[in-house]
Amino acid sequence: MSASKLLLVGNPNSGKTTLFNALAGMRARTGNYPGITVEKRSASLEHQGKALELIDLPGTYSLTPNSPDEEVAERELRNCPEANVLVVVDATAISRGLYLLTDVARPGRKITVALTMADEAKRRGIEISAQALSETLNVPVRAVDARDREAARALLRDLENAAEVTLDLDYPGLVTKLARDADVPESEAARAVMGAAHPESIEERLGDSLAKRALALAPEELAAAQEAVACARYACTEALKSAATSAPPKATNDTRTEAIDRVLLHPILGLLVFALVMGLLFEGLFSGADPFIELIEGAVGSAQSLVRTMMGESVLRDLITDGVIAGVGNVVVFVPQIAMLFLAIAFLEDSGYLARVAFLIDRVMRGIGLQGGAFVPMLSGFACAVPAVMGTRTIASEKDRLVTMLALPLTSCSARLPVYVLIIAVVFAGESRVLGIFSMGAVVLFSMYMLSVLGALGAAAIMRRTILKGPTPPFVMELPPYRMPTLGALLRITWSKVKGFLIDAGSVILALSIVLWALLTYPVHEESVAHYAAQREGVTDAAELEAIDQAQRAALLEHSAAGSLGKAIEPIIEPLGMDWRIGVGIVGSFAAREVLVSTLGIVFGSGEADEESESLREQLSSATRADGSQLMTPLSGLALLIFFVFACQCMSTLAAVKRETQSWKWPLFMFGYMTVLAYVSALLVYQVGGMMGFT
Amino acid sequence: MKVLSDAKVGSSAEIACVQCSDPALRVRLMELGLVRGTRVEVLRKAPLGDPLIVRIRGYELSLRRIEAQAIEVSAEGSK
Numbered sequence: 001m002s003a004s005k006l007l008l009v010g011n012p013n014s015g016k017t018t019l020f021n022a023l024a025g026m027r028a029r030t031g032n033y034p035g036i037t038v039e040k041r042s043a044s045l046e047h048q049g050k051a052l053e054l055i056d057l058p059g060t061y062s063l064t065p066n067s068p069d070e071e072v073a074e075r076e077l078r079n080c081p082e083a084n085v086l087v088v089v090d091a092t093a094i095s096r097g098l099y100l101l102t103d104v105a106r107p108g109r110k111i112t113v114a115l116t117m118a119d120e121a122k123r124r125g126i127e128i129s130a131q132a133l134s135e136t137l138n139v140p141v142r143a144v145d146a147r148d149r150e151a152a153r154a155l156l157r158d159l160e161n162a163a164e165v166t167l168d169l170d171y172p173g174l175v176t177k178l179a180r181d182a183d184v185p186e187s188e189a190a191r192a193v194m195g196a197a198h199p200e201s202i203e204e205r206l207g208d209s210l211a212k213r214a215l216a217l218a219p220e221e222l223a224a225a226q227e228a229v230a231c232a233r234y235a236c237t238e239a240l241k242s243a244a245t246s247a248p249p250k251a252t253n254d255t256r257t258e259a260i261d262r263v264l265l266h267p268i269l270g271l272l273v274f275a276l277v278m279g280l281l282f283e284g285l286f287s288g289a290d291p292f293i294e295l296i297e298g299a300v301g302s303a304q305s306l307v308r309t310m311m312g313e314s315v316l317r318d319l320i321t322d323g324v325i326a327g328v329g330n331v332v333v334f335v336p337q338i339a340m341l342f343l344a345i346a347f348l349e350d351s352g353y354l355a356r357v358a359f360l361i362d363r364v365m366r367g368i369g370l371q372g373g374a375f376v377p378m379l380s381g382f383a384c385a386v387p388a389v390m391g392t393r394t395i396a397s398e399k400d401r402l403v404t405m406l407a408l409p410l411t412s413c414s415a416r417l418p419v420y421v422l423i424i425a426v427v428f429a430g431e432s433r434v435l436g437i438f439s440m441g442a443v444v445l446f447s448m449y450m451l452s453v454l455g456a457l458g459a460a461a462i463m464r465r466t467i468l469k470g471p472t473p474p475f476v477m478e479l480p481p482y483r484m485p486t487l488g489a490l491l492r493i494t495w496s497k498v499k500g501f502l503i504d505a506g507s508v509i510l511a512l513s514i515v516l517w518a519l520l521t522y523p524v525h526e527e528s529v530a531h532y533a534a535q536r537e538g539v540t541d542a543a544e545l546e547a548i549d550q551a552q553r554a555a556l557l558e559h560s561a562a563g564s565l566g567k568a569i570e571p572i573i574e575p576l577g578m579d580w581r582i583g584v585g586i587v588g589s590f591a592a593r594e595v596l597v598s599t600l601g602i603v604f605g606s607g608e609a610d611e612e613s614e615s616l617r618e619q620l621s622s623a624t625r626a627d628g629s630q631l632m633t634p635l636s637g638l639a640l641l642i643f644f645v646f647a648c649q650c651m652s653t654l655a656a657v658k659r660e661t662q663s664w665k666w667p668l669f670m671f672g673y674m675t676v677l678a679y680v681s682a683l684l685v686y687q688v689g690g691m692m693g694f695t
Numbered sequence: 696m697k698v699l700s701d702a703k704v705g706s707s708a709e710i711a712c713v714q715c716s717d718p719a720l721r722v723r724l725m726e727l728g729l730v731r732g733t734r735v736e737v738l739r740k741a742p743l744g745d746p747l748i749v750r751i752r753g754y755e756l757s758l759r760r761i762e763a764q765a766i767e768v769s770a771e772g773s774k
C-alpha cells in the first residue's frame with residue numbers, strides 16, 4: 001500500500017513550513033513574509049508504524065487561486081481528493097484562516113486543524129479554546145507553537161480522529177440552485193461562483209459542466225452571489241471564533257508591532273531608518289569581513305606552500321597550486337561577506353521588516369508599473385537570481401511576473417560580490433573617508449548596489465512601457481507582525497546559502513579553473529622558451545634572471561590558447577579600458593561570475609610557482625599594460641565594475657527563466673539586453689570619463 | 696457614499712460594499728475579509744500617502760489608494 005498523504009494547507013505566513021520542518025526534521029526555507037514557499041515539497045516520515053507522506057504547499061487565501069504559487073496549492077488539493085488535510089490556521093488571524101477551511105471542506109475530505117502562533121496569541125491576549133472549536137467543527141483542533149517539535153508531533157496523533165468538518169454555512173439561493181442543477185455539493189457550487197472571477201482557469205479547476213453553468217450567470221447576479229458567498233463564509237468563521245472565545249471581547253491588537261511601526265513606518269523617520277539600515281549593512285559588509293578574509297587568504301597561501309614543499313617540481317604540482325588551490329581559494333575568500341549579507345537579509349525578512357520595505361517602496365514600484373511585492377523577489381535577487389526567479393510566482397499577473405523576472409537578474413547577486421570586492425580593493429583601497437564615517441570602498445560598493453537596483457527598476461519600467469505593456473497590478477498584501485528571529489533559523493538560512501555557494505565553488509569553479517589553467521599553460525610557445533634560454537646564458541645576477549623569468553612567463557601566457565582568445569577579443573574590450581588578460585576573465589565569467597576572480601588569479605598569478613604568491617589584489621594593482629601604464633586605474637576599475645553590474649553571466653539564471661517561462665525566447669532576450677546594456681554602460685563610463693580627464 | 700481611501704488615519708469605518716471593476720481583485724478583497732459589515736481601521740499611510748495599512752479581522756493589510764477607493768464605507772467613527 002502506498003503511503004497516505006497529509007497536505008499542509010493554510011494562509012501564507014501561517015507557519016506551514018515551520019510545521020513541516022518540525023514534523024519531518026527538514027530545513028525548508030521559512031520566513032516572516034507571505035509567500036516564501038512557492039512550490040510543493042514533500043517528505044516521508046513514519047507515524048505509528050505507517051508511512052506518511054507530508055506535503056508542504058505554498059500559502060493561499062482560498063481555492064480561487066490568484067497567482068501561480070496559489071495554483072500549486074489548489075492543484076495539489078484537487079489531485080489528492082483522498083489525502084488528509086492539515087489546515088494550518090494562524091491563531092492571531094483566525095477568521096481569515098478559517099475562511100480557507102470553509103473552502104477546503106467538502107464531502108469526503110478528512111481534516112485536522114492546527115492553530116499556530118499559539119504563543120503570540122497568548123501574548124496578545126487572544127483567548128481561543130481549541131477544545132471548543134474542535135467540538136463545533138467536529139474535527140481535532142490543536143493550538144501549537146509551530147517551532148516546538150514536541151507540540152507539532154501531537155498533531156500527527158490527531159490524524160486518527162481526522163474527519164469531515166461540520167460547518168454551519170448559509171449559502172445564498174443561487175448556490176443552492178447551482179448545486180442542485182449541476183448535481184454537486186453546495187461547497188463545490190460556491191467554489192464555482194467564486195472561481196468565475198478567474199474564467200481562464202475555471203474549467204480546469206471545476207470541470208466543464210459546472211464551469212459553464214457558473215460562467216453563464218449574468219454578471220450582476222454573479223457579483224451578488226460572490227458577495228453573498230464571502231459573507232456567508234465569514235459569518236460562519238466569525239461565529240466559530242466567538243463560540244471558541246470565552247472571555248468578553250477586548251482589544252487584542254499587537255501593541256508591539258504598532259509601537260515599532262510608529263517609528264519604522266513614520267513618514268520621515270521611517271525613510272531615514274531605511275537609509276541607515278542599508279548604509280550600515282554595506283559598511284559592515286565591507287569592513288567587518290576583513291579579518292576573516294585575511295584568515296582565509298593566509299590559509300590558502302599556506303596550503304599552496306605546503307603542496308610545493310611536498311611535491312617535486314612538475315606540471316601536476318603547478319596544476320594543484322595554481323589551478324585548483326588558487327582557483328577555489330580565491331572564491332572561498334568571499335564566504336565571510338556572503339554569509340554576512342545573507343544573515344542580514346534573513347534578519348530583515350524574519351523580523352518582518354522586509355514586508356514593510358515592500359510597503360514603503362510600493363509607490364516607487366507603481367511608477368515603474370509594478371507593485372511593492374515585486375520588490376521582494378528583486379531583493380532576494382541580491383542573494384541569487386535563481387530562487388528569486390522562482391519567487392516571482394507570488395506575482396499574480398503573467399506580464400508583471402515576466403517583467404520582474406527579466407529585470408531582477410540585474411540586481412547584484414552574491415556571485416558579483418567577490419568581483420566587486422576584488423576590484424574595489426584594487427582601485428579604491430586608500431584610507432579616505434566619505435562624510436568621515438564610511439570608507440571609500442564601502443561607498444563604491446554601495447553605489448554598485450544602488451546602480452544595480454536602478455538598473456533593474458529602469459529595465460522593468462522600459463519593458464513595462466514597450467514590449468510588456470499592461471495595466472498596473474493591484475497591491476494587496478498582508479503585513480505580518482514583527483517577530484524576533486531565532487538565531488537558529490537565521491544561521492540555517494545563512495548556512496544553506498553559503499553551502500550552495502561553496503558547492504558551486506567546489507564544482508563549477510574547480511572544473512573551470514582546471515580547464516583555464518590548461519588553456520593558460522598550453523600550447524607552450526617553444527620559440528619563447530628558446531629565446532629566453534638564450535638570454536639567460538652567461539647571466540648570473542639574480543635580479544636580472546628574475547626579470548628574464550618574468551618576461552618569459554608573460555610571453556608564454558600571451559601565446560597560450562587562452563591568451564590568443566583574450567587577444568582575439570581585445571579589440572572589443574579595449575575601449576572599455578580592459579586588456580586581453582581581463583578579457584580571458586570575462587570570457588570565463590560567462591559560465592558563472594565568480595569565475596572571474598579565480599581566472600584572474602590564474603592569469604595574473606601563473607608562473608609564481610616558487611615564491612610566496614602575493615595576494616591577487618596586489619598582483620592586480622601592480623599589473624601594467626603593454627605600454628607600461630597601470631592596468632587597473634580607478635576609471636578602468638569602474639568600467640569593469642559596471643560591466644559586471646549589468647552583464648548576464650549566469651547559466652543557471654537563464655535555465656531558471658527558461659523553466660519558468662517554458663520557452664527560450666525570454667532567456668535569450670534577457671541575455672541579449674543585459675549584455676548590450678553592460679557593454680554600452682562600461683564603454684560610456686570609460687570613454688566619457690577619459691574625456692573628462694579622469695584616470 | 697464615503698470610500699475607504701477618504702477615511703483619516705486613526706479612524707475606523709464599516710464596509711458597505713466592494714466595487715472593483717476587476718472581478719478577480721474584487722473576489723480576492725472579499726476573501727481577505729473585506730465584506731459588507733466588516734469594521735476597518737485605517738492605521739497609517741506610506742510616506743507619499745499611498746499605499747495605506749488597514750486593520751481588519753485582527754490582522755493588518757496593505758492596499759493602495761486606488762483599491763481603497765473601490766471600497767465604500769459608512770458609519771465612520773474615530774476609534
Ligand SMILES: Nc1nc2c(ncn2[C@@H]2O[C@H](COP(=O)(O)OP(=O)(O)OP(=O)(O)O)[C@@H](O)[C@H]2O)c(=O)[nH]1
Nearest residue numbers: 013014015016017018030031035036037059117146
Ligand atoms: N511565534 C511563532 N512564530 C511562528 C510560529 N510558526 C511560524 N512562525 C514564524 O512565522 C513565520 C512564517 O512561518 P513559515 O513556516 O515560513 O510560514 P508558511 O505558512 O510556510 O508561509 P508561506 O510559505 O509564505 O506560505 C516564520 O518567521 C516562522 O518562524 C509559531 O507558532 N509561533
Ligand SMILES: [Mg+2]
Nearest residue numbers: 016017036037
Ligand atoms: Mg512556507
